[in-house]
Amino acid sequence: MLARSFYAGDAVEVAPRLLNKVLVRGPLAGRVVEVEAYRGQEDPASHAFRGRSKRNATMFEGPGRLYVYFTYGMHWCANVVCRPAGTAQAVLLRAVAPMAGVEAMWAARPRARRELDLANGPAKLCQAFAVTGADDGADLVLGDRSLVLVDDGTPPPARPGVSGRVGITVGDKEPWRFFVPGDRHVSRGPHVRT
DNA sequence: CTTTGGATCGTCT
DNA sequence: GACGATCCAAAGG
Numbered sequence: 001m002l003a004r005s006f007y008a009g010d011a012v013e014v015a016p017r018l019l020n021k022v023l024v025r026g027p028l029a030g031r032v033v034e035v036e037a038y039r040g041q042e043d044p045a046s047h048a049f050r051g052r053s054k055r056n057a058t059m060f061e062g063p064g065r066l067y068v069y070f071t072y073g074m075h076w077c078a079n080v081v082c083r084p085a086g087t088a089q090a091v092l093l094r095a096v097a098p099m100a101g102v103e104a105m106w107a108a109r110p111r112a113r114r115e116l117d118l119a120n121g122p123a124k125l126c127q128a129f130a131v132t133g134a135d136d137g138a139d140l141v142l143g144d145r146s147l148v149l150v151d152d153g154t155p156p157p158a159r160p161g162v163s164g165r166v167g168i169t170v171g172d173k174e175p176w177r178f179f180v181p182g183d184r185h186v187s188r189g190p191h192v193r194t
Numbered sequence: 195c196t197t198t199g200g201a202t203c204g205t206c207t
Numbered sequence: 208g209a210c211g212a213t214c215c216a217a218a219g220g
Contacts, residue, residue: 036212038212045212046212047212050206053205053206054205055204055205055206069212070203070204070205071203071204071211071212071213072201072202072203072210072211072213072214073201073202073203073204073211074201074202074203074213074214075213075214077212077213079212092212094212111214111215111216121213121214122212122213123212123213123214124213124214165212166212166213167211167212167213168211168212169211188213
């Protein structure tokens with residue numbers, strides 16, 4: 001289980017540090033292979049760019065919490081908050097490589113055709129791990145709702161893949177998406193370091 | 195393999 | 208009233 005200090009820092013600094021950590025929920029486990037940094041008030045693409053609101057409140061509640069939001073009328077996505085209470089930055093979990101509880105993930109994602117499709121997207125991994133709005137605000141340091149991030153001894157990539165963020169129309173040029181180079185479980189967007 | 199359009203609704207303007 | 212930090216199926220090469 002990672003200490004709170006692990007999550008504290010600028011999102012662009014914390015994001016690559018999260019690569020190769022393991023998201024665990026009970027019998028389910030998956031290695032984090034892709035993330036994106038969202039820098040709050042300084043980032044027009046961040047939900048917190050225009051300040052606090054009902055939806056983004058968790059982003060303002062301090063490092064180590066899970067910020068879960070609903071989008072496109074049907075999908076949940078999860079972020080790890082990384083700034084002190086009162087400010088708002090977070091790292092979007094974009095893809096994980098299934099490690100354990102894979103059968104349950106298949107059951108949670110009947111649309112998936114290949115193992116690669118189980119959690120290779122921000123809404124897909126939430127489906128695979130049954131993460132919903134009920135999990136918004138969960139404290140990963142305390143293991144709220146069985147959700148934790150752990151270090152299994154695998155270090156982050158010495159040189160992570162870097163690219164612009166996916167699916168946004170402003171701030172999409174900032175190199176704030178990070179991934180494990182060459183890992184097939186990475187979502188849409190570049191998979192290899194250029 | 196790539197491209198395209200539909201689904202679907204809470205949030206903020 | 209418009210628009211998403213997306214996903215999927217279908218159609219075309």
